[in-house]
Amino acid sequence: MTPRTLHTLAVAVLALAASAACRTGPASQPGDPMLDAIRAKERGGDLTYRESQGQHLFLRYCATCHGDEGRGDGQNASNLEPPPPDLTGPKSPQDVTYLTSVITQGSAAVGRSPLSPPWGRSLTHQQIEYLVVYCQSLGRKKPA
Ligand code: HEC
Numbered sequence: 001m002t003p004r005t006l007h008t009l010a011v012a013v014l015a016l017a018a019s020a021a022c023r024t025g026p027a028s029q030p031g032d033p034m035l036d037a038i039r040a041k042e043r044g045g046d047l048t049y050r051e052s053q054g055q056h057l058f059l060r061y062c063a064t065c066h067g068d069e070g071r072g073d074g075q076n077a078s079n080l081e082p083p084p085p086d087l088t089g090p091k092s093p094q095d096v097t098y099l100t101s102v103i104t105q106g107s108a109a110v111g112r113s114p115l116s117p118p119w120g121r122s123l124t125h126q127q128i129e130y131l132v133v134y135c136q137s138l139g140r141k142k143p144a
Pocket of ligand 1: 058061062063064065066076080081082083084085093099102103107112113114115116117119131135
């Protein structure tokens with residue numbers, strides 16, 4: 001064995017040892033209060049992972065009409081008749097089938113005006129599911 005091969009071998013062994021150490025490292029243990037706090041902050045407070053994914057999408061695609069917090073006060077709301085409803089509070093729609101239809105096919109599909117656009121061709125099923133759970137979570141907020 002040449003010194004060069006030995007060197008390569010040593011590097012390989014070290015790399016293996018390092019990756020094994022990473023897998024068992026304590027940093028990824030669940031239940032660490034500090035980590036939990038950081039994750040909760042990233043998720044936007046009391047939102048689950050799926051809800052917070054929905055929040056990102058909502059801010060990008062829906063907030064212009066529905067408002068950043070879903071209270072029906074987006075910058076475009078005053079141009080709309082009927083206006084976007086307040087999605088917070090106990091009257092917030094919770095039914096998965098209803099929400100999925102409104103978001104996928106637009107509000108016309110549930111017998112309302114065509115003002116809430118259909119997203120079924122531009123967003124994935126996964127993204128629409130995230131939006132549905134985020135809309136449901138708005139029901140936990142106090143209404144405007
Ligand atoms: C162009 C403005 C606009 C955009 C963008 C928009 N909406 Fe709407 N949305 C409305 C309006 C206006 C209504 C009320 C329609 C009606 O009552 O006829 C509505 C209604 C709804 C409703 C029904 C609420 C209820 O009480 O039944 C839901 C749910 C909804 N939108 C979700 C969304 C989501 C999620 C998005 C983003 C993916 C979105 N909307 C994007 C304007 C918009």
